[in-house]
Structures are given as structure tokens and as C-alpha cells.
Amino acid sequence: GDVYKRQVVESKVRVVKVVRDTYEKEVVKNNSDVVVMFYTDWCDHCVKLKPIYHKVAEMLKDNKELKFTEINAELNEIDGLQVRSVPTILLYPAKKKGMPAVFEREKTEKAISEFIASASSNKVTIPRTDLCLISILTLYPVSYTHLRAHETSLHLVCRLLLEKKKKKKKKKKK
Numbered sequence: 001g002d003v004y005k006r007q008v009v010e011s012k013v014r015v016v017k018v019v020r021d022t023y024e025k026e027v028v029k030n031n032s033d034v035v036v037m038f039y040t041d042w043c044d045h046c047v048k049l050k051p052i053y054h055k056v057a058e059m060l061k062d063n064k065e066l067k068f069t070e071i072n073a074e075l076n077e078i079d080g081l082q083v084r085s086v087p088t089i090l091l092y093p094a095k096k097k098g099m100p101a102v103f104e105r106e107k108t109e110k111a112i113s114e115f116i117a118s119a120s121s122n123k124v125t126i127p128r129t130d131l132c133l134i135s136i137l138t139l140y141p142v143s144y145t146h147l148r149a150h151e152t153s154l155h156l157v158c159r160l161l162l163e164k165k166k167k168k169k170k171k172k173k174k
Contacts, residue, residue, distance in 0.1 A: 015057050015068045020076040028097050032065045033120040036100075038073040038088040046087040049107050053089070056112045065094065065122040094121040 018026045018036070027034045037053050039046035050070075057068040073083045089103035089112065101119035105111040117124040 015054060015070055018069045018071045018076075020078060023071065023076070023078050026067075026069055027092055030067060030092075031094055032067045033094045033116075033122055033124070034067045034069060034092045035116055036090045036092065037068075037070040038083045038086055038090070039070060040072060040074040040086050042074075043086050045107075049087045052107060052109055052112065056109050056116070059109065059113060059127060060116065060124060062127070063122070063124050066116070066120065066124060089115075091116055091119045093119060096121065 016026055027036055035057075037049070039050065053068070053070070060066055060068075071078075073086050073088075087107075090100040091103070092100045101115070103112060103115045105115060113124075113126050117126055
């Protein structure tokens with residue numbers, strides 16, 4: 001039936017809908033790093049994760065050696081693979097197809113993209129957004145305590161720019 005035909009999910013980036021008959025070709029025998037999201041239609045967590053997963057696929061679309069797929073685990077049992085819960089995200093590295101990495105962190109764009117970058121055989125480039133500009137335009141939405149708890153070099157630059165801007169405002173008031 002229709003369940004066993006290959007489908008492509010309509011989105012800005014191509015996320016291939018894999019089925020039992022195409023799993024071997026699309027995932028295991030593919031020369032790219034392949035990310036697979038196992039889901040079911042009745043799972044609320046899956047429904048919430050799907051747009052996040054698609055955003056990550058869109059964000060990482062320039063990584064040519066990286067492929068995003070998804071499979072309905074309820075309708076497509078894969079021989080030799082046991083998916084214990086849904087949603088589950090696995091990454092099959094190009095050079096270690098027999099050892100997929102399991103994503104076990106918070107289900108956010110940042111956590112998923114970092115997982116993909118660290119588990120892939122090929123170099124994965126995560127595009128950076130200008131967090132400083134966003135923070136300045138939205139009038140300092142992030143507290144310094146929160147910022148320092150999760151500080152990266154980009155956050156450090158942002159914090160320094162914000163402090164410099166604050167000092168300039170104080171000088172103008174005097």
C-alpha cells in the first residue's frame with residue numbers, strides 16, 4: 001500500500017520519509033551521515049518534535065554530506081533494530097553505519113544540531129546567528145546571570161558589547 005512507498009515531506013528542506021523497504025538504501029547503504037527520527041502519529045512528543053527536527057534540517061541544509069530522514073516506527077518495523085520509545089533520533093555516521101549514535105538530550109534545535117555535529121563522520125557546520133544584535137534590538141531580554149551560566153565566546157562578545165552600550169548611555173545622562 002501507500003505506507004511502503006517512499007514519500008518526501010513538504011518543507012523548505014528535503015526530509016525523506018523512509019519505510020521498511022527503503023530503510024537499507026536510504027540509511028544504511030547511504031554514503032552520507034544520516035539522521036533518522038523515529039515517530040508515531042499518535043505520540044504528542046513526536047508531534048511537538050517534528051517541527052523542531054525540520055528546523056534543524058533547514059538550518060543544516062548546506063552540509064551536503066548530511067541527510068535527514070524520518071520513519072513511522074509503528075508502521076515500519078526494521079529487522080534487527082529495536083526502537084524502545086518514540087520519538088527517537090539516531091545518527092548513522094558515514095564511516096560507522098553499524099554504530100548509530102543515540103540522541104538523549106533535551107529536544108531543542110541547539111541540542112539536536114550540536115549532537116549531529118559531534119556524532120557525524122563528516123564536518124558539520126552549524127550556522128551562527130547574531131545573538132548580540134537580537135539582544136540589543138529586543139532590549140536586553142537575557143539576564144546577565146543566565147548569560148554567564150551558559151556563556152560561549154559569542155555570548156561573551158555580546159555581554160561586552162551590551163556593557164559598553166550601557167556605559168555610553170550613562171555618560172550621555174551626566
